Amino acid sequence: MDSQTQMKQAVADAAIREVKSDMVLGLGSGSTAALMIKSLANEIRLGKIQNIRGVATSFQSEVLALELNIPMIDLASVSQIDLAIDGADEVDPGFQLIKGGGACHVREKLVASKADQLLIVVDETKLVQNLNQSFALPVEVLPNAWKQVKEVILEMNGSSSLRMATKKAGPVVTDQGNLILDVFFNDGIKNPKNIEMQINNIPGVLENGLFVDLTDKVLVGKIENDTPMVYSPSRAS
Ligand code: 5RP
Numbered sequence: 029m030d031s032q033t034q035m036k037q038a039v040a041d042a043a044i045r046e047v048k049s050d051m052v053l054g055l056g057s058g059s060t061a062a063l064m065i066k067s068l069a070n071e072i073r074l075g076k077i078q079n080i081r082g083v084a085t086s087f088q089s090e091v092l093a094l095e096l097n098i099p100m101i102d103l104a105s106v107s108q109i110d111l112a113i114d115g116a117d118e119v120d121p122g123f124q125l126i127k128g129g130g131a132c133h134v135r136e137k138l139v140a141s142k143a144d145q146l147l148i149v150v151d152e153t154k155l156v157q158n159l160n161q162s163f164a165l166p167v168e169v170l171p172n173a174w175k176q177v178k179e180v181i182l183e184m185n186g187s188s189s190l191r192m193a194t195k196k197a198g199p200v201v202t203d204q205g206n207l208i209l210d211v212f213f214n215d216g217i218k219n220p221k222n223i224e225m226q227i228n229n230i231p232g233v234l235e236n237g238l239f240v241d242l243t244d245k246v247l248v249g250k251i252e253n254d255t256p257m258v259y260s261p262s263r264a265s
Pocket of ligand 1: 056057058059060061114115116117126127128129130131132133136
């Protein structure tokens with residue numbers, strides 16, 4: 029196992045220690061969240077955690093959870109989610125996030141917004157001082173609006189590119205049937221709240237990957253003396 033996967037595994041296992049029986053649990057997307065889902069399934073199989081109902085944030089998490097026999101419930105039929113556990117692409121010191129590396133940020137944000145607690149699990153490569161300096165901001169757009177949205181983002185000093193699929197010709201098509209523009213702003217993102225609102229206000233945009241003031245706790249995996257460790261940083265004010 030490479031060192032990044034070791035960090036992800038450690039943080040995925042640590043996240044499951046925050047799960048209690050009878051919870052309605054938001055199940056995140058991406059490789060770290062997938063390890064967390066596998067860890068959860070193991071605890072359920074061993075009888076250590078009981079009566080969990082999972083809420084998927086993507087086809088990825090839904091398929092994985094069903095394959096592992098985790099009971100699932102539809103987002104529309106739950107009135108409350110006790111805890112959502114998800115990964116992130118960038119985490120700043122104030123716990124503002126960029127998500128959407130897996131193009132799942134629309135449902136991820138819906139689940140996070142409905143959750144009493146959002147727990148973010150990352151390896152330490154995801155911690156940044158300023159958002160959007162090395163990871164592009166994913167923006168989900170209606171298929172026939174991508175060019176128009178790209179032009180508006182350019183007026184906001186952002187350059188964007190349509191995300192292309194691998195193992196399929198053409199662009200990535202999201203779980204909702206839309207396209208993704210990956211955006212870099214010239215100076216990064218200094219005011220995530222404003223940028224989140226401005227982008228979502230562009231006609232044709234469904235949702236962007238800025239998660240502002242949603243995160244309650246972050247668990248970070250790192251390697252120290254060749255051993256995977258997990259810590260929980262304090263939020264900078
Ligand atoms: C998917 C996401 C993921 O949580 C994010 O991309 C992190 O993924 P990974 O754990 O594979 O690094 O937001 O839309």
